[in-house]
Amino acid sequence: MPPMDSRMPMIPGLERARPSASPFLPGRGLDPAGLPEATYREVMALADGDTVALRTGLVRRSLQGRSVTMYGFNGQYPGPIFRVPQDATIFVDFRNEIELPSTVHWHGVRVENRFDGVPGVTQEPVEPGARFLYEVHFEDAGIYWYHPHVSEHLQQDLGLYGSLLIDPASDDYYGPANREEVLVLDDLLIDDQGLYPWGTDEATHALMGRFGNLMLVNGEASWERTVAKGEVVRFYLTNVSNTRTFNLSFGGARMKVVAADIGRFEREAWVASVPIAPAQRYVVDVRFDREGEVALVNRIQAINHFLGEFYPHVDTLGIVEVSTDPIDPDYHAAFETLRENHEVQAELEVARRHLARPPDRELSLDVRQRGLPAAMVQMMVVDTVYAPPLELNDAMPMMNWLATSGEVTWIVRDRSTGRENMEVDGWKFEVGDLVKIRITNDPTSLHPMNHPIHIHGQRTLVLSRDGLPNSNLAWKDTVIVPVGSSYDLLVEMSNPGLWMLHCHIAEHLEAGMMMVFEVTGESAIH
Amino acid sequence: MGVAAALVALPIGPSGAVALESVGASSLDLFGADSGMTPPLGACRLGDPTYYAFDLMPTQTQTRFRRTRGRATVRWSDTPFDVALSPDGHFEYELRVEVTGLSASGSDRVLVVWVATPDLASIRELGALDVSGRSSGVVRFNKFLVFVTVEPPTEASRERWSGPIVLKGMSRSARMQSMAAHGFFEQEPC
Numbered sequence: 001m002p003p004m005d006s007r008m009p010m011i012p013g014l015e016r017a018r019p020s021a022s023p024f025l026p027g028r029g030l031d032p033a034g035l036p037e038a039t040y041r042e043v044m045a046l047a048d049g050d051t052v053a054l055r056t057g058l059v060r061r062s063l064q065g066r067s068v069t070m071y072g073f074n075g076q077y078p079g080p081i082f083r084v085p086q087d088a089t090i091f092v093d094f095r096n097e098i099e100l101p102s103t104v105h106w107h108g109v110r111v112e113n114r115f116d117g118v119p120g121v122t123q124e125p126v127e128p129g130a131r132f133l134y135e136v137h138f139e140d141a142g143i144y145w146y147h148p149h150v151s152e153h154l155q156q157d158l159g160l161y162g163s164l165l166i167d168p169a170s171d172d173y174y175g176p177a178n179r180e181e182v183l184v185l186d187d188l189l190i191d192d193q194g195l196y197p198w199g200t201d202e203a204t205h206a207l208m209g210r211f212g213n214l215m216l217v218n219g220e221a222s223w224e225r226t227v228a229k230g231e232v233v234r235f236y237l238t239n240v241s242n243t244r245t246f247n248l249s250f251g252g253a254r255m256k257v258v259a260a261d262i263g264r265f266e267r268e269a270w271v272a273s274v275p276i277a278p279a280q281r282y283v284v285d286v287r288f289d290r291e292g293e294v295a296l297v298n299r300i301q302a303i304n305h306f307l308g309e310f311y312p313h314v315d316t317l318g319i320v321e322v323s324t325d326p327i328d329p330d331y332h333a334a335f336e337t338l339r340e341n342h343e344v345q346a347e348l349e350v351a352r353r354h355l356a357r358p359p360d361r362e363l364s365l366d367v368r369q370r371g372l373p374a375a376m377v378q379m380m381v382v383d384t385v386y387a388p389p390l391e392l393n394d395a396m397p398m399m400n401w402l403a404t405s406g407e408v409t410w411i412v413r414d415r416s417t418g419r420e421n422m423e424v425d426g427w428k429f430e431v432g433d434l435v436k437i438r439i440t441n442d443p444t445s446l447h448p449m450n451h452p453i454h455i456h457g458q459r460t461l462v463l464s465r466d467g468l469p470n471s472n473l474a475w476k477d478t479v480i481v482p483v484g485s486s487y488d489l490l491v492e493m494s495n496p497g498l499w500m501l502h503c504h505i506a507e508h509l510e511a512g513m514m515m516v517f518e519v520t521g522e523s524a525i526h
Numbered sequence: 527m528g529v530a531a532a533l534v535a536l537p538i539g540p541s542g543a544v545a546l547e548s549v550g551a552s553s554l555d556l557f558g559a560d561s562g563m564t565p566p567l568g569a570c571r572l573g574d575p576t577y578y579a580f581d582l583m584p585t586q587t588q589t590r591f592r593r594t595r596g597r598a599t600v601r602w603s604d605t606p607f608d609v610a611l612s613p614d615g616h617f618e619y620e621l622r623v624e625v626t627g628l629s630a631s632g633s634d635r636v637l638v639v640w641v642a643t644p645d646l647a648s649i650r651e652l653g654a655l656d657v658s659g660r661s662s663g664v665v666r667f668n669k670f671l672v673f674v675t676v677e678p679p680t681e682a683s684r685e686r687w688s689g690p691i692v693l694k695g696m697s698r699s700a701r702m703q704s705m706a707a708h709g710f711f712e713q714e715p716c
Binding site for chain 1: 577578601602604606607608609610611612613614615616617620668669698699701702703704
């Protein structure tokens with residue numbers, strides 16, 4: 001039985017049920033004491049043309065007083081930060097030293113197609129002991145990340161992720177800040193024995209994705225920083241969790257959002273919290289103007305489907321200690337000014353012309369199951385009167401654990417042809433096309449859920465949400481499509497090749513929720 | 527035995543999986559493309575942006591408004607993010623109310639829209655209906671009720687209604703009671 005919130009009752013008939021997937025833990029049979037202890041990530045400043053080694057391997061971690069075996073890039077948690085100037089190209093000599101095939105996907109980076117890291121589409125998987133040389137060109141500034149694109153549900157969850165911080169070519173790209181912090185948000189599912197097993201051949205938790213019960217910031221369960229009073233801190237946020245959407249805030253500290261996945265917003269905006277889905281990134285500036293402790297928290301209204309109730313839930317992810325020392329220089333005045341990014345507005349003016357026209361393509365999001373325990377199916381059939389637009393907690397942990405990617409198929413469906421997932425065909429575009437895609441998350445499916453849809457290799461705008469125009473555009477690569485909603489995206493086809501469109505809930509990806517589209521022509525970026 | 531237990535009194539095999547044929551259904555692929563089964567009656571059409579919309583119905587005592595109807599639509603409030611959440615995690619909705627079938631009520635009274643939590647512990651004025659019978663505002667409640675009342679006109683904001691309730695409705699989330707009870711609400715209109 002998985003670790004469960006005691007509020008959640010056991011469904012009669014499922015007491016002895018087990019997932020059909022074989023349990024998996026890394027380094028089976030190895031004593032963790034014989035493995036190298038993982039070290040905290042390093043920041044590697046790289047220049048155009050540099051080559052860097054990146055190696056997966058087994059590491060030993062201590063979590064909540066337990067010694068556990070996990071994965072790491074270069075023996076670190078998270079993987080090293082590659083800090084690279086915009087427009088630079090680096091070479092990454094990847095060596096896979098875990099027991100499973102792997103690859104590296106450069107999430108959000110408009111790399112040349114053959115280096116996108118998708119097994120069976122852009123390259124063959126890198127077998128244990130094998131190597132692959134990636135060439136990664138950074139066209140866009142901001143925060144990006146890298147992770148495997150093979151068995152993401154366990155490889156990524158076990159620690160294979162790292163950040164890519166791309167410094168803008170212009171000194172004035174962002175407003176001034178006193179310091180920068182790269183925060184990687186994650187959660188891990190553990191019990192009294194340590195890591196809770198994953199599925200080997202199939203993913204468990206295929207309904208809602210694997211929620212963890214141990215919150216991690218930069219791989220640590222207790223993240224702390226000390227800042228000076230009045231300090232403006234630029235946070236580069238990345239959510240690497242399998243399924244959890246966080247709702248982040250820093251106590252009452254003032255916060256403004258500056259940039260999304262692949263670029264700045266048209267205008268900076270004051271925000272009280274940051275809802276960030278798996279794989280998404282945001283750049284936020286926070287000013288700490290009161291001395292004392294400020295908690296970094298994830299605050300949600302959780303749902304108990306069995307009792308039909310919401311209840312408040314808070315996870316404390318870290319602590320910022322604000323000292324009495326005044327900051328120098330003081331960027332208070334600049335911080336209080338919300339910048340209008342006129343060049344972004346000018347670039348995106350053309351996009352708004354596509355608001356009124358019908359979409360070029362339409363997708364619907366759905367789910368199908370075959371072979372789940374009848375007790376589960378009956379509960380799902382009954383529980384249809386209300387599906388929340390976002391599932392912010394694991395509201396049915398036992399049912400979720402039992403559902404594997406062998407029984408559950410998550411579906412992205414072309415509404416014009418009815419074709420699903422990798423059977424979708426005819427999605428062919430030319431470099432230079434601006435393609436309007438309407439994605440509708442079907443609220444009538446057996447188990448509707450929010451999906452962070454990730455589009456590889458290109459830049460995407462959210463033009464409108466349920467018919468309401470988006471008033472503040474920014475380039476993205478991952479968009480939450482909530483239950484019951486229709487979002488209109490505008491995808492700029494700039495990068496030729498065969499590219500994935502998929503849900504970034506790792507278990508939904510394992511359960512088939514992916515398709516391929518093709519872009520032809522000469523690259524607009526390389 | 528509770529309702530849930532009665533629903534699931536089925537033998538479970540070694541793997542925990544049981545074919546649903548044992549309870550009479552023709553396929554485990556419920557509501558899927560090849561199942562041949564129809565979705566619940568309360569379900570919306572795919573692509574219909576009104577999954578979270580709900581009707582406002584007249585109260586029986588206010589006969590003057592018996593032909594009046596209302597519709598509340600729910601969309602995300604404006605946000606730089608993909609979804610709008612309050613700092614404590616409430617969904618932030620732009621609630622739009624549109625009322626039809628209004629009779630001329632005279633200039634000495636206005637119709638005002640209110641939102642409230644189901645226990646009425648928190649009540650907030652959304653605003654007066656305009657000449658087109660519309661009002662809108664942001665709602666940050668998990669479950670909520672909507673009321674339209676007759677009020678004297680005022681420039682100041684009102685803390686609580688004083689006039690009679692003429693229309694009422696509840697959010698889709700408020701239909702969620704216990705999991706076993708959800709089925710009773712499936713016949714509700716979309």
